[in-house]
Every structure is written in structure tokens, then in C-alpha cells.
Amino acid sequence: MKNSNDFTCDEARALVPAYLDGELSADRASPLRQHLMECADCRTKTQAHKAQRHWFVPTPEVSVPDGFAARVARRAFQGDTGEAPVTAEPLAPILPFVLRMTAAAAALLLVLSGVIRAVDVPTGGQLRADDGATMSLEEALNRLEAMDNGEGRPSEGLDR
Amino acid sequence: MGLVMGALAMTTNSNDSHEERTSRSAQAREDALLVEETLAGNQLSFQLLVERYQERLFALARHYTKNPVEIEDVVQESFLKAFRRLDTFHHQSSFYTWIYRIATNTILDFLKRRGRSPIQSVEDPEVLARPEPTDGFAPNVNIEREEIAEVTHKVLAELPDIFRTVLVMREFEERSYQEIADVLGISIGTVESRLFRARARFRERLTKDFPEFSPGGDA
Numbered sequence: 001m002k003n004s005n006d007f008t009c010d011e012a013r014a015l016v017p018a019y020l021d022g023e024l025s026a027d028r029a030s031p032l033r034q035h036l037m038e039c040a041d042c043r044t045k046t047q048a049h050k051a052q053r054h055w056f057v058p059t060p061e062v063s064v065p066d067g068f069a070a071r072v073a074r075r076a077f078q079g080d081t082g083e084a085p086v087t088a089e090p091l092a093p094i095l096p097f098v099l100r101m102t103a104a105a106a107a108l109l110l111v112l113s114g115v116i117r118a119v120d121v122p123t124g125g126q127l128r129a130d131d132g133a134t135m136s137l138e139e140a141l142n143r144l145e146a147m148d149n150g151e152g153r154p155s156e157g158l159d160r
Numbered sequence: 161m162g163l164v165m166g167a168l169a170m171t172t173n174s175n176d177s178h179e180e181r182t183s184r185s186a187q188a189r190e191d192a193l194l195v196e197e198t199l200a201g202n203q204l205s206f207q208l209l210v211e212r213y214q215e216r217l218f219a220l221a222r223h224y225t226k227n228p229v230e231i232e233d234v235v236q237e238s239f240l241k242a243f244r245r246l247d248t249f250h251h252q253s254s255f256y257t258w259i260y261r262i263a264t265n266t267i268l269d270f271l272k273r274r275g276r277s278p279i280q281s282v283e284d285p286e287v288l289a290r291p292e293p294t295d296g297f298a299p300n301v302n303i304e305r306e307e308i309a310e311v312t313h314k315v316l317a318e319l320p321d322i323f324r325t326v327l328v329m330r331e332f333e334e335r336s337y338q339e340i341a342d343v344l345g346i347s348i349g350t351v352e353s354r355l356f357r358a359r360a361r362f363r364e365r366l367t368k369d370f371p372e373f374s375p376g377g378d379a
Contacts, residue, residue: 017359018352021330023337051298052359055312055366056331057305062218062231069214072236073207076243 007035012042016049184254191255199246210239213256217263223328224267226313234270238263253342261343268321315365323358330355 012035018024019032036043191212197205217238221231242249242259249258299308316324329335329343337351344351 014356017356018337021337021355023352049359052363053331054298055308055315055362056327057308057312059219059222059309059332062222062228064214064218065232068232068236069207069210072210072239073203075236076206076240077203080240081244 007031009035009039009042012036012039013045016042016046020046020049020053188251188254192251195246195249195255198243206243209255213259214239216256217259220260220263220328220333221267223313223316223332224271224324230270230274234267235263237270238266241266257339257342261345264325264343268325311366311370315362315369318365318369319358319361322354323361326351326354327358327362 012032015024015028015032019029024032036046191209194205194209194212198209214235217235218231221234225231225234238259242262245262249255299311316327319327325344326340329340335343337348337355340351341348346354
């Protein structure tokens with residue numbers, strides 16, 4: 001909508017907050033006031049802007065503790081940097097680190113398992129340290145002697 | 161000479177009286193002297209500087225947190241930072257503008273380190289029990305002042321820092337656009353547009369987080 005002095009509603013609404021803040025110069029405020037007198041819609045919007053200000057009630061005063069200034073000055077001259085302690089959530093700074101480390105460990109285990117699979121290692125029966133039978137020392141020695149003499153080898157699958 | 165001229169280059173409002181301008185000039189001169197003496201090693205001068213501005217910084221911190229321990233911590237940290245950087249204060253602005261900027265950044269950094277508090281009020285039965293949504297965006301007259309403040313601070317806590325800062329400076333501290341521009345180091349035009357967007361964002365969050373306050377029409 002345009003009024004007689006070509007001041008549009010969009011232009012007016014953009015200026016209303018500054019107008020209500022008392023920040024518009026006279027040459028900008030005057031045409032706006034004229035528009036508001038002629039435009040009911042913009043007057044309604046202006047009222048809404050004014051109403052919103054009621055949300056910003058003055059904050060309760062805070063009393064300054066006794067001796068605050070003296071303490072601060074003393075600490076300043078003692079070289080205190082004054083980093084305020086942070087009462088953060090106890091897990092907040094740790095949790096991301098733990099998650100990252102867990103993910104890294106999982107990735108490492110995955111890689112290692114792949115490497116292990118790829119390596120040709122003997123398994124199963126090939127790893128047997130004995131033939132399953134309990135033998136005495138004498139028997140073991142007899143067997144060794146037989147092996148030395150070329151008699152049957154205990155192992156299978158070998159051609160002689 | 162440069163020191164005095166710089167100290168006088170402060171925010172002025174064309175509506176300020178001669179007495180107000182004279183008072184500010186005197187304060188600027190005193191601040192300049194206290195800064196000089198502090199830099200020369202005078203602890204008492206720094207204490208006097210702190211005493212001059214401690215209440216205002218406590219009030220500023222109060223807009224961001226209600227916890228008195230946190231308020232004291234961030235204000236103390238702000239003054240200690242100012243002390244460490246005192247040699248960089250060249251009187252281009254008033255001392256208060258300069259330390260206000262340090263305090264605002266310190267408070268925002270503190271909030272980031274601490275982590276923002278979650279909004280609790282959506283489930284707050286005290287708030288939900290309030291009847292009668294309002295027309296426009298004004299709080300219902302039956303809502304007590306403390307609850308209004310509680311709602312407002314919770315909504316503000318959810319806004320981006322650049323919006324929260326300008327709203328605090330304008331709506332609570334009633335600073336002029338020029339003062340806001342000086343503190344934040346931005347142009348007046350940017351202040352104007354940032355405030356416009358901040359207020360729109362405030363309305364959006366208020367409507368979203370506290371739907372019982374939704375207006376009847378679009379504002």
C-alpha cells in the first residue's frame with residue numbers, strides 16, 4: 001500500500017523499531033508519522049512492537065560483594081590471569097574424547113583382525129605338539145631311533 | 161593533549177544537556193588519570209577504577225546469568241583482562257565502553273565454555289498453567305514480573321550471541337544505537353538491522369517455546 005507521499009508500508013515497518021527507540025532523525029520520523037496516521041495496518045504493527053517491549057522488565061539488582069574491588073586489584077597486581085572456573089557438566093568435556101578413543105580402538109581392532117586373517121598361520125591339527133598319545137621316555141627314544149633308521153615316520157602324507 | 165581529546169571523543173546525544181556533557185568529560189579525565197596511575201604501578205588507582213564500574217558490570221552479567229557465583233567470576237575475569245590489556249586502551253572511546261566490550265566478550269565466552277542451560281520452561285507447569293494468551297506480544301497482565309523475566313531470559317539464552325547482545329544493550333540497558341555501535345565496533349546501520357532481526361527472532365522463539373503467548377495476528 002502506498003500513501004500520498006509514496007512511503008510504503010514495507011518502508012514504514014522497517015523504520016518502526018528505530019522510531020520507537022527514539023533513534024530516527026526528524027527527516028525520517030516525520031514521513032513515518034504521517035504514514036502511521038494514514039495506515040491502520042502499520043499502526044497495528046507498531047502497537048505489536050511496543051507490546052513486545054513489555055517482555056524486557058528490569059532485571060533485579062545485583063549487590064556487589066564487600067571488598068570485591070580490593071580483591072580484584074590485589075589479584076591483578078599479583079599477576080592473576082583470572083580465568084574463571086567453569087562449572088561445566090562433568091561428562092561434557094570427557095565424553096567426546098572417550099567416544100573418539102573408542103572409535104579409534106574399534107578401527108584398530110578391525111584392521112588387526114584383517115591382518116591376522118591374511119597371515120598364513122598353521123591352525124588346527126598342524127599345531128599339535130604331540131600325537132595325542134602319552135608315551136614313556138623309552139618309547140619316545142625307540143621311535144626316534146626308528147626314525148633315524150628310516151622306518152615309518154609318524155607324520156602323514158609324505159612320500160618316501 | 162591527545163589523551164584529553166581522545167577521552168572527550170565519546171558518545172554524545174544531541175539531546176544531552178551541557179551539564180551532562182561536562183560531567184562525562186570530567187569522568188573521562190578522571191578515568192584517564194586512573195589508567196595512567198595504574199600503568200605506573202598504583203594498585204589503589206586500579207581499585208578505584210574497579211569500584212567505579214563494578215556495579216554496572218555486575219548488572220550486565222546479571223542479564224546473562226542469575227547465578228551470583230558466576231556473575232562475580234565473570235566480572236572479576238573481565239576486570240583482570242582489562243588490567244592485562246590496559247596499555248592498549250588509547251582513549252578512543254570512554255573507559256566504560258572499552259571495558260563493557262571486554263566484559264560482554266568475557267561473558268559470552270564463559271557461557272560457551274559452560275554450555276547453555278537447557279530450556280526447562282516448556283515443561284514448567286507454572287508457566288503452562290497460565291491461562292489466556294495475549295493479543296500482540298505483550299505478556300499477560302496476570303503473569304508476575306518474575307515470571308516475565310524468567311521467560312525472557314530463557315528465550316534470550318536461545319538466541320545467537322549477536323542478537324542477544326544487542327537486545328540486552330538496547331532493551332535492558334537502554335543504550336543508544338551509537339553506544340551500541342561503539343561497544344561492538346559496528347556501524348549504526350548494522351545496529352539498526354541487527355536489532356530488527358533480533359526482535360523478530362525473539363518473537364519467533366517466544367512463539368515456539370511458549371506457544372501460550374502466541375499472538376492473535378502476525379506482528
